[in-house]
Amino acid sequence: DAGVTQSPTHLIKTRGQQVTLRCSPKSGHDTVSWYQQALGQGPQFIFQYYEEEERQRGNFPDRFSGHQFPNYSSELNVNALLLGDSALYLCASSPGPGARETQYFGPGTRLLVL
Amino acid sequence: SQELEQSPQSLIVQEGKNLTINCTSSKTLYGLYWYKQKYGEGLIFLMMLQKGGEEKSHEKITAKLDEKKQQSSLHITASQPSHAGIYLCGADPNTGNQFYFGTGTSLTVIP
Numbered sequence: 001d002a003g004v005t006q007s008p009t010h011l012i013k014t015r016g017q018q019v020t021l022r023c024s025p026k027s028g029h030d031t032v033s034w035y036q037q038a039l040g041q042g043p044q045f046i047f048q049y050y051e052e053e054e055r056q057r058g059n060f061p062d063r064f065s066g067h068q069f070p071n072y073s074s075e076l077n078v079n080a081l082l083l084g085d086s087a088l089y090l091c092a093s094s095p096g097p098g099a100r101e102t103q104y105f106g107p108g109t110r111l112l113v114l
Numbered sequence: 115s116q117e118l119e120q121s122p123q124s125l126i127v128q129e130g131k132n133l134t135i136n137c138t139s140s141k142t143l144y145g146l147y148w149y150k151q152k153y154g155e156g157l158i159f160l161m162m163l164q165k166g167g168e169e170k171s172h173e174k175i176t177a178k179l180d181e182k183k184q185q186s187s188l189h190i191t192a193s194q195p196s197h198a199g200i201y202l203c204g205a206d207p208n209t210g211n212q213f214y215f216g217t218g219t220s221l222t223v224i225p
Contacts, residue, residue, distance in 0.1 A: 004156070033213070042118075042202050042215035043157070056212050090156060105149075105156035 002027075004093050004106035012112045013081050021076040021109045025093030029104070031055075032074040034066060035090040037108070043090055049074050050097045078111075086113045118203055118216035126222045127193050135188045135219045137203035144206040146186045148177050151200040151218070160188075190221075198223045 005024045013019050025032050031050045035043035045058035049068035068074045072093075078085055088110050094103040119138045127133050137146065145164045149157040161170045163179035163186060170177050174191045190197055203216040 035215075040218075042120075042204075042217045045212045045214070048212075058212055092157075103159065105158075107156045 004029075004091060004104050006089075006091050006106040006109050008109060009107070010110045010112075012114065014114050015081055015083060017081050017113075018077065018079045019081060019111060021078075021089050021091075021111070023074045023076070023091030023093070023106060025072050025074070025091075026104045029093035029095050030072050031094045031097050031099070032068060032072065033092045033094070033103070034074070034076045035092065036060070036085075037088040037090055039087070046076070048097060055097055081113045083113050086111060118205055118214055120201075120203060120216035120219050122219060123217070124220040124222075126224065129194060129223055129225050130192050133190050133193055133221070135201050135221075137186045137188070137216050139184045139205060141184070143179075143183045146179050146183070147204040148186070148188050149202045149204060151202060153200065157202065193221075193223045195223045195225050197221060 004026050007022045023032055033048040034046040036046055037043040046060050046064055047057040047066055048055045049066055052068045063079045065077045066074060088108040090108045091106045092103045117140045121136045125133055145162055147162050148160040150160055151157045161177045163177055166181040166183045168179045176189045179186045188201060198221055200218045200220050202218045205214050
């Protein structure tokens, strides 16, 4: 079992560009949550996807959007990138929306916006 | 909004020493979770506490949740270099609400 995988591992973009990050959940997991972790900070919840729908959303602007596919994998899209979007983006999967104890995290995608 | 404060922000200890990391919530918690993160990597789940007064141990790490379910501590006995990393507490304010994390405690263990 590969666990939670994320791609790409690193990404460099310029202000105003758009980016798509990808996440494949652990086998048997149907729920995917996305977090943004700025340097020196704890992760901040962006949103959670379950049954191909956004179930919960944190305090992030509409520039952040996502999608979940029938195979439970997920994408995080960020439009009109700002310098402040530079962060480690973590994906976590779980066997259900409330299954925090069995929430597994991927290694993250490090995004740098110049 | 839910806030989790961790203290200290960073900790440098000599190998073999004991240490404690604290996590305090402004509201009663439904569940309190401890994670460890190697620098720049994903989070590894350590323990979950749900009941007031609950205490759990795994190897040399013990976590406790106070009776009011607003404060938790993580204690490491006889620290080793492998314990180095960032320790994060996370919480469910109640079922269905978004998950919150503390700001993290950076631990360095000097051999």
